[in-house]
Amino acid sequence: MVQVAAGSHAEPDDLPGLAHLLEHMLFMGSRQWPVPGSFPALVAQWGGRFNASTAPDATRFFFSVSPEGLQPCLAQLTDMLAAPLFAPEQVGQERQVIDAEFHTRLADDDIHAQAVLATQIHPEHPLSRFSAGNARSLDGDAELLAERLTQWHGIHYRAGSMALVLHGPQAPEQLQALAQASAEQLMAGRAPEPFALPLFASGQLPRLVQWQGPSSQAECLVLYPLSACDVHGAAVRWLCDWLNSAAPAGALGYLRDRGLLDELHATLRADAGGQALLRLELRSVDAEPGLLLAELDGWLQAMAIQDPAQWPQDARRTMAQTAFDLGPQGDMLVACRHYAERLLTLPAEQVLDLPGVALDVLSQTQWQQLVGQLTPANRLVLQRLPRLFGAERCAYTDTPWRALALQVAPAAVANLQGRAGPCLGPLPEAAEGLRWSTLLPGLRLTRFAPQAGGLRTRLAWCWPESEASRADRRWLQACWSLRSEALQQWGKQVGIELSWSLAPGQLVLDVMGPPALLPGFVRELLQQLQAPPAAAQLPLIERRSRRWMQQEQDALPAWRLLQTLEQERSLSAWRPRDPQLLWQHLCAQAQIVWLKPSRWPEAERSQIAKLLVNLCPALMQPFGWQCPMPPLAPRQLQVSEVSCKHTDRAQLLYLSAADDSLQEAACWRLLHHHLADPFFAELRTRQQLGYWVVARLHRRAGRAGLLLLVQSPDRSHRCIESAVDAFLQTSLQDLGALSAEHLQAQSAHLAQLLEQQRQHPQQRFEGLWEDCVWQRDDQLAAEQQALLQLTAAHWNAFVSRLPQSARWRLLSRQAGSD
Template identity: 45%
Template sequence: MPKMQTLTLPRTPDDGRDYQLLRSPGGLLCLLVREPHADAAGCVFQFGVGSHDEPSEWPGLAHLLEHMLFMGSADHPQPGSFPQLVSQWSGRFNASTAPERTRYHFSVNPAGLEPCLAQLTDMLVAPLFAADAVEAERQVIDAEFHTRLADAALHEQAVLACVVQPDHPLSRFSAGNARSLAGEPRVLAQALRQFHVEHYRAGNGCLLMHAPQPMKELVALAQRAAERLPTGPAAQRTEAASLLAPQKLPGMLRWQSPGREQPHLLLFELEGVHTGEGQQAVRWLCEWLASPAPAGGLGWLRHRGLAAELRVDVQRYRNKRSLLRLEIEPLDRAEEPVGLLNALFSWLAALRATPSREWPQAARQQLEDQAFAAGPQGELLPWLASLGERLLHEPAEQILESIGRWAGLEEGTWRNLLDQLEPARLLLACSQQGEAGLPQRAPWTDTAYRYEPLHVPLAPTWNDSLNEADWPVWSPAMPEQAARTESDPIPGVREIPVPYRLAAAEGTGSETTRIAWCWPVEQLDRDQGERLQALWSLQLEPLNNWMSATGIRHLWSNSPGVISLELQGPSQSLPLGLVAALEALKAPDDEALQRLAEHRYQTVMKERDHALPAYRLLDELDALICRGTPHSAREAAATQPAGHPQIAWLYPAAWAAGERQPVAAALASLRVAHAFRWHPPAPRRLGQGTEAIEVGCRHADRAQILYCQGDSDSVADLAGWQLLHQHISASFFDQLRTRRQLGYWVVARYHEVAGVPGLILLVQSPSHDHEAISNAIDEWLASEHARLSALPFAQVQSQARRLADHLRTQVQSDAGRSELAWARALSLPYATVLEQCAALEQLTTEQWSQVREGWLEKPRRLHLLSRQI
């Protein structure tokens, strides 16, 4: 067979990874990334086909096809066998259908890359499309649709489809349900085959892999996958017309949200922004818009008390047109949006008056280049998926490139973009609760809406440029600190240095640092923690632009008694990022910031209150097990936690004194406890038997969680219950979702709480009542008892060794060593992971029997059931 053609990448990150871009003789693009120290292998297989390509007589066909590829293929005819394979290799998988692409991805133990890719390729190339499987999966699609009727995004999409140009693909119903996909299963199966043949071809696909295997091995895997795909490009597509009819703009769309009211949505159709210069202008616009700095779009609206949040996104389409989406959360829902719109267009006028040549374009590009050199930060699978998205619109050789993304912006290109953000081109969509004044109905979802001209007199009143002192932060300086010596202790702070491997080159590589504020759990309840996190995240927001440009990712988390902030990014900028973050958190908060924090907290509470039943049950389970009392039974506390926190600080041991001292000085200036004596809270221990609890939910779907708790927190139990999960997760999915069609959301997962192992069995169904769900779970438990009892112990041992290899690989990675050091310093459960590996490798028949007995014969369970309110 002809060999893969190597394509030249202008530059690759200097991060110790090996990058190769290849094209198969049939046209499949393959980006391969080898990282010798990676603890997992990730794979993304993507095709440039989605709901915009499906035949108009079969709405939802692309979505159904994505599902059907998991329902049996030539070499693997058993439906649902791919989840079982991925589970055997301690992995995860998913798939998704978008307007112009369909994506399949998985992440597994590196040893599982070859078998999982081989089966995924067979699924993509040779699906069976059996008529009975088509009928079964059509019902799953229908169940998913009815569950998603509680999702405001589905209703927003439905009403937008009613007002866009009727010949544009966005006017279609793409989710699919039993009615849109009605007909004889054999006829539907034939339509699926035809659609698959037309679009699942090498020239319409890309394969992206990240793994520790030698590059030669990765190339061979890609070659084998490419050889199986049909050659040639996909079927020709008809270019769509413009999205929004100019004669209908400016327009106002009001629609009924199924839950809480959604942010205002502002839409502008853009032309001429698919080129390099056009993309550059759009990137600058999005950065200005989303910035909370006083001169940023979000900061401008917040300063005037008009908005709490602003999110911006650009959706690109094949017809060289794009859709700019602004989601703006108003601070006061009672006010009409005229004031907010006038303020936004006033800001755009000020931005227009601010010459782009005076922006720090070169400095911004330098930050981008530094981040590029350090390589991708965080999880590699989302990064591979984002590159796959870029491959839909950009030349393959440029997908890793950062040159010219920020510097040298042409004034004409910038003006062309701003000229398109005029009031006359605006489509404004606002949600409301209730149907009052909404006479029209969207097909498929029956969403009430009204569309009318936007007659609000927009009068921007700003002609001055934006004050440079108020611009977004693009280059924070290291603050001056009081002198400290290396031996100065920091009261109440526990330092946790972590050994890291050397970076591939001087000044490059990714590192992690973490700060945790720790209180006794009785001093910081859940609501207090949520309020504090809302306030602190707002205080940190002005640094978001700089952190993102530098390649620093930050993540807040909130657990019983602990609020933590983790930063991950390039070694040369991470210490400065941590010091800048601590300084931002020390800044006094004013009344406006407190109002924003309370709004953010209340938004989180409303989202939790209106969540789907499965999420409500998971939330209640967390409250019951982690804190011992139901969330619904506790009052929200408005006060700050009593006493000063203790602080834990994790950092790379390789940091020099000059990098540690500014952080230590910032920590020393915080108000903390005099000594570090924090211990993790103990979980609630269940007694033997099953305790049933009803949980009020606002959605009509029925949901149940059967939480099964282990007997103890011993190393043997921790290891055994993880092994148990690997043996039962695929079976639970297959029996209750694939075969019994209980609903779209069916999952079994390992759930460890404060060092005590457990399992969650979760089902959410729009079509079955609680009795049917409970009976199905009980019957499955009985069948699993028989299946596991008959399972040869040699097979159990083989899976135990495989799990031990996976856990050991994880703990030996940089991230794993960080977590191990963190857990040992704070007496957290992960501290025993190496001992768990040994227990798995030494597993006996008696220990395996005890695990099964503790789960099935002497259970400790909570049974949560949703109840509509």
């Protein structure tokens, strides 16, 4: 992960989007690697992934590859950062890609919210500018634009203004040597520090701004500008915890109890000179903003007189120490991004302390200095409405908006006496349960020996096709996610991550965290799921479920096609009208697939067994789940149109394996290895069909296949289809001409990558899960052996069958269009 301390805020006023364009241009050739698109090819060679992004205050580049690929990929990325070419022809082409990306992003509410916020920000502050970039903002001669890119790059892309984070199994000395070699190739020195400019002009606040975005759902964003704010300090952490807490005394819990709020998400965005912007995303229950804000003010007034000395700060520090000792969990790229940000802003001794072990004790003075800024006179409210008439329009995005005076009635101080705050205590001990030796026939259990570090487990509740539709499972997900909300917030303090998701025929729970705490956490979570939802929670559960369904329908065309690819058979499931009966029905019919770490304490295992049987009595019946996705008809092309709300056209072509044999799976894996990068290079880089171009190995119902996906803002479906089909035809000719030596070398290389994948904790876990669901025995190892045994005769026979393989072409169609 490389982070450059310059983003859209550092752009010249006359070229909005220049930082974003430069990010793209770094992939279009450098001094030692002049061929455009060669970096994606190198990353693909080492079985990896990469990406880049431009933020207001930073530009980030990352890749993740096998250990052997770290040195060559870092060498090329360093050359890209140090010596990009900025060929005028490529600049002109990437400007069009930026424009395509901009038009795709117009389907996202975030770019519209940013445009509306810009109209209210102090005109001298960079947040007031358009920053995404498009053909209009970057208009002009390509050669002059290349010169401006060169100048801006020379100012900002310097070693002193960059952070590099490396993570791998190599010895620290090796990683340090790689980092040193990279730093020596970069321009020395530092970029100029940003100026501290006021966020809002005097007298600008308070204000209410109503606006209309692509989404049909209403939402409020409340913004408080802060000064003298330590964004990494104890006061900010406690404030966000109290605001986000669903506990009775937390802002979310307090406002929910009053029937005013469904969801609240508080975050802080740092700005220059100790300034910051506190963002409260509020999803209300159709309540008037004035009433909601008045109750929020009452809660803030009550919190302002709190004495932090009465809070369990020692307990919080103990929990932070537990998380710190465990280290970062999940995708390491997320942790690397946090480390890179902290490297550029904090002393070295504080960089690794993400949980906040070393934070000072919070004093009442520090607390009041922060909370005292959250006043009715010091806020901006952005209210998104489904419809807005008679409004002004934002430049570039054409977002409708209008500003109104914000008047809120004086609020009474909230009474928080007797209301519990965020839970920071230990988990209760496990009670007696069932003997784990009593195996449950409706539980498909796979145990695995965990590697060092954190533990991870996954449970999937699954139903017969006629017993639970996707809507039913989404409703239960809303119910259980609400019930587990407070425990989830507790888990974050000790390094436990919890997530719910839907899969075909399943409701999936993922939990990862410290080995000593994870079994008790899972047991406590299952304990909280035992009771049916209270009557007061049912409206919130229904609204949450409907909102998730609406988000699926509002998704970009490419996402809509991916959703449809996993579509289940259309069967009418019986659904009780009474929510309590629905909960009972779903729990009574569910069986479970569980990937479980071995060697859990007996007390925890027995209690978990008891809780599972109490919750899901069908576990006592033989396991009966089958994947509800219909197979594709062999040797046929199936075509489906998918309704979308956005104007971009997306097309997905899915090719499915003929059978489940290991030889077939190995051939499809090798096919993806050969086609993924050329597909991107041809359709995205050369033909510029659109911003979103991807070829991916994809298992559908456990069977291998390949998906080719393109989303374009301006090309027709016929154009996309022709380009994809022509690419496939040309590629198949090339694949059939592979020599036996080249095939053997590629197969051996891919088998080596699979072995490294089996050793990678996250990829190993996903492979184990696939084995658990589909009842296989180490599929990755078996495919690895199949690759090593693959002959030219097998490969040529596979290539010759590809034109007759089962295919599914999915096309987006804007709702209401011809």
